[in-house]
Amino acid sequence: MSDLLADLPLFPLNTVLFPGGLLPLKVFEARYIDMVRTCLRDESPFGVCLLHSGAEVAQPGMPSTPETIGCLAEIIEISIEQFGLMSLRTRGTNRFRLLEWHAESDGLLRGNGSLIAADPPVHGDAHLDRLGICAEVLERIITTFGERDPDSLSFLEPFELSDPAWVSNRIGEILPISLRARQKLMELEDAAARLEVVHHYMLQHGML
Secondary structure, three states: OOOEEEEEEEEEEEOOOOOOOOOEEEEEEEHHHHHHHHHHOOOOOOOOEEEEEOOOOOOOOOOOOOEEEEEEEEEEEEEEEEEEEEEEEEEEEEEEEEEEEOOOOOOOOOEEEOOOOOOOOHHHHHHHHHHHHHHHHHHHHHHHHHHHHHHHHHOOOOOOOOOOOHHHEEEEHHOOOHHHHHHHHHOOOOOOHHHHHHHHHHHHOOOO
C-alpha cells in the first residue's frame, strides 16, 4: 500500500476507531450505501474519523467536519436486513492523517492524506511491566465475556496479548473516557506512551 491516500471516502462518526478494532455499522444514507458498494467492488477501505463538528446524519446547512487523524476501515462482513439498510462489521487497519478534504454533491466527504507509520517496538523494563499488567486486565475481560456472552465481546481474534500496540489500543477503546480523550489516545504514535497513559488511568481509578 502506498503511504499516500488519494480521494479516500470518509465516514465521520461520533466514535473513535483504533487499528485492529471492531466497528459495527448500520448504513442507510444513500451516500454511504453507494460508498460501501464501491469499497466492496474495489476491495478498498474507507476512512473513519471522529466528528469535529456536524452530525452523523446529513443535516441541511450543517456540513460535517472530521478530525484530521483517523483510521482506515475494511469491511469484513455485510448483511442486508431490509431494503435500504446495510449492517456492516468493519476492522480498523492503518491510521492516516488528512491533508485536505471536500464534500461531493451527495454530501459524501473525500480526502487526500498519508498513512501514519505503525507504532515502533516497545523496549524497557518499565514499559514491558505495564504491558504485562494491561494484558492481564484484557485477558480477564476476554475470559469473562467468553463465559457469559461471547457474541458481546467487542474484540476481534486473534487476541494479541503480547503486542503492545494491540493491548494499548483495546484498552483505549473501552476506558470510560470522553471521545476527545479517546481521540488523543488513538493519535499517540508510540505504543509505549499509550500503555503509560492507560495504565496510569486504570491505576488512578482503582481499576488495577
